[in-house]
Each structure stands twice: as structure tokens, then as C-alpha cells.
Amino acid sequence: MGRKILVTGSADGLGRMAAESLLAAGHDLVVHARNEERATVLRPLQARGAGLVVADLSDRDQVRRLAAEVADLGPLDAVVHNAGVWSGPAVMPVNVVAPYLLTALTPLPRRLVYLSSEMHQGGRPTTSGTDWQGQRPGSYEDSKLFVTALTAALARLHPEVVVNAVDPGWVPTKMGGAGASDDLAQGHETQAWLASSDDAEALTSGGYWYHRQRRTPHRAVHDVAFQDELLAALARETGVELPTAAG
């Protein structure tokens, strides 16, 4: 049976590829673009039945409005938090604050997938000095370490949800650039599999995956003290806490 799946940042790159393949596999897709102009490239997917949501994830008010719209969509089977930026002031807002807020402000789906990166291994395991609001350029490495630790924290706090992070490899999208050496065709597969498959492995939680294999993330990812520091910093910054397992 088709699952209801939201993929953020689906106008281009790996998000687009994941959305296309999930739609082709018969799932009920909700695609997302940053604005109405970018949404025009999603018309072919809409024509095939996909729903559309629009929000600039670097704008916290728009993320909150998006969360309300997503909540109104009814229960989702999976959300793939794919949208991301490589550099500039939007790094922390788009790569960390938006997925955190969307997760905290919408009913938890059965499965959550967050896009990480091998580069998270170079992140600093501290939130001290982090510019969450994007007043200055952010560290991509830190942002991916944070979102990978968020994934592990959610898996720990919400055993009822299947929560995983994916390193898609260095692939030639707009972000990866033409010189990227990994296989583009495989770049979206693991996240689509984790979002939709009934394979026993795809239903395990708390993993950091590369090409359908679990890998060992930075040691801070499973450090509960660091996870708690991160969740506290995000809650302080946004005024929104993650739901507890009971609520």
C-alpha cells in the first residue's frame, strides 16, 4: 500500500530524485519548494498526484506556517528532511533549525529520515557560540553533526518512531558540484528505502546510513550529554520543545 511521505527540498537534487522514485513506486507524495517560483518545476509531479507545500526554510515564520500546514495534512507515514545548503548564513537555519522545528511542531510520523553527510565527522561537538539565526556564515560540518545527533536523540526518546540519518555520498547535484565522485543514482536510494520499505533493516531506528549500510557516526552523535545540550539549545533558541514519548 502506498505511504504518505513528505520530502523537503524536492525541487532539485536528491530530494527531487527521492520524490520521483517514491511517486513512481506508488506512494502518496507531498513535495516541497522554497517559493512559488521554484514550485513551478514540481508541476509534473503534481500532475502525477503529488501534493505541494511551499516555504523558505531559512525563515522561521515560514517554517512555523509550514508546520501548521503539514499538521493539517493528517498523519504522515514518513518525512524525509532533505533540504540543505552548503554554505552561507542559511546553513544553521535550513540544515538544523528548520528540521528541528518541523519535527517538534508536527505530529510525529511513523518514520523520520534526516540528511546527514560524511562531513559531519569534522563538526565540533559543542553548541557553544553557534549562530542559530544565520547572522553570519555557518559551518556545514557542525550543522550535519547537529542534525545527526538530533536523529540519534529522537531515536532514543521516541522508540515508537523509526528515525535514521543518511550520508548520501558526495554526488554531483547542485550542491555536490560536477566533480563529485560518488554515484548519483544511489544518492537518493537509502533515504527512499528508509522512508518506505518493509525490509526488517529499514525498520530499525537510530542508524547512520551510507548506501544501505550502517556506518559509525562521530562519537558525539550517541553521547547523551551532547544530545541533551543540543536539544536544550534548540529549545531555548526556538521556544519549542520536542514532544515527549507520551505526548
Ligand SMILES: NC(=O)c1ccc[n+]([C@@H]2O[C@H](COP(=O)([O-])OP(=O)(O)OC[C@H]3O[C@@H](n4cnc5c(N)ncnc54)[C@H](OP(=O)(O)O)[C@@H]3O)[C@@H](O)[C@H]2O)c1
Ligand atoms: N550532494 C552531495 O554530495 C551531498 C553530500 C552529503 C549530504 N548531502 C545532503 O543531501 C541533501 C540534499 O542535497 P543535494 O545535493 O540534493 O543539494 P541541492 O541539489 O542543492 O538541493 C537542495 C534542495 O534543498 C532546497 N533548499 C535549500 N535551501 C532552501 C530553503 N531555504 N528553503 C527551502 N528549500 C531549500 C533546494 O531548493 P532550490 O532548488 O530552490 O535551491 C533544493 O531543492 C542536503 O541536506 C545535503 O546537505 C548532499
